[in-house]
Amino acid sequence: MIVMTVDPINPDALRRQLFDAGAGAYCGFEGWIRNENEGQAVLRLEYEAYDPLALSEGETILAEAKQKFPFLHAHCVHRTGVLDIGDCAVWVGVSAPHRDEAFQACRYIIDQLKVRLPIWKKEHYVDGHSGWVNCERCAKSA
Amino acid sequence: MIVMTVDPINPDALRRQLFDAGAGAYCGFEGWIRNENEGQAVLRLEYEAYDPLALSEGETILAEAKQKFPFLHAHCVHRTGVLDIGDCAVWVGVSAPHRDEAFQACRYIIDQLKVRLPIWKKEHYVDGHSGWVNCERCAKSA
Amino acid sequence: MKTITVRYFAMFRENAGLDEETLTIEAATAADVFSATRERHQSAEPTGHCKVAINDIMADWDSPVSNGDTVLLFPPVAGG
């Protein structure tokens, strides 16, 4: 299941949803807002998403991961809106019988989410300017 | 830092210790007690460890991981004593600037812990018998 | 001529100064719609890392558009 939310992410409550008596391994990933990107001091980030397609593409990614690395349960939550340094922007959790599937599925899911979901982030820098990440050319044309 | 404990592991409190304004990624692994191993229904597990060497070998593994996959913080906690199905036996958490180091360091640490730390587990099966994991020959000689 | 509703996201929305507009244009494919909006809003972004959806379904730049379609224009994504 994938969820898009403007509320703070609660990793502990989320991982509990993956409990299973047949699970010997759990792997969790969190993306945190970092105070620096490509040499620039970051103040805060603003995430925008197109939820209907983020959700459907997210479900597709989870289904692909389950086929490649059979796991028991996987969830993903992505936050949008204004986030401060240290905030959790994305959480992925996977429970599986063994650790190899848990690690590999978790990695696959976050790698794919980052490049396929219609989500955009605008970095606000300490020096006052801002920029859309991965979008240098559109920034130039602004 | 590595900790050996007989108390329940609290992953949420532990991950908070890894917060860092320079961290963009967090990877956590948990080993849970599974209800089955190699075709046998498991009732509970009993972990025994030799703490002084588990701690020193654990610190060596963390230092190796930091050199291979530069991360910001990594912690590990391993529980001993009697554990029931669903209990968390081991937790590893790593925070890093980017996700690649976080995933790789976390995986390296758990892989090495499992084969190098002086920790032993005895499985108690639903059918009443029990056995030390990885120790078929000593079981035969018993 | 076709009536196409175009929705802009992130940088495209900021550049166009609006979320959505309805255009009456000559357009056979999603790429044609994108070209028309680039001229209209003086944008130089190539299709390269951008993505497009038609009526809430991910599409290719050469996917055909029909009268009444809604075309979603996505600048390069950056989730996580």
Place this chain on the structure above:
Amino acid sequence: MKTITVRYFAMFRENAGLDEETLTIEAATAADVFSATRERHQSAEPTGHCKVAINDIMADWDSPVSNGDTVLLFPPVAGG
């Protein structure tokens, strides 16, 4: 003859029926100490996946032992 304290763990402890004992034996290496304990407790475990420490430091089977050393005998490990 050397006086060596031997500590047993997990299956070795159960097999020997004790945590620790002090032996006075002819032993040049850790492997010699292990052999002596196998005879004493009718154990057939080879050194293969077992490990040994001398005075709380991980050692090899051919590491020399000295009078007064404590040798720790570890059956195959299984953490996590």
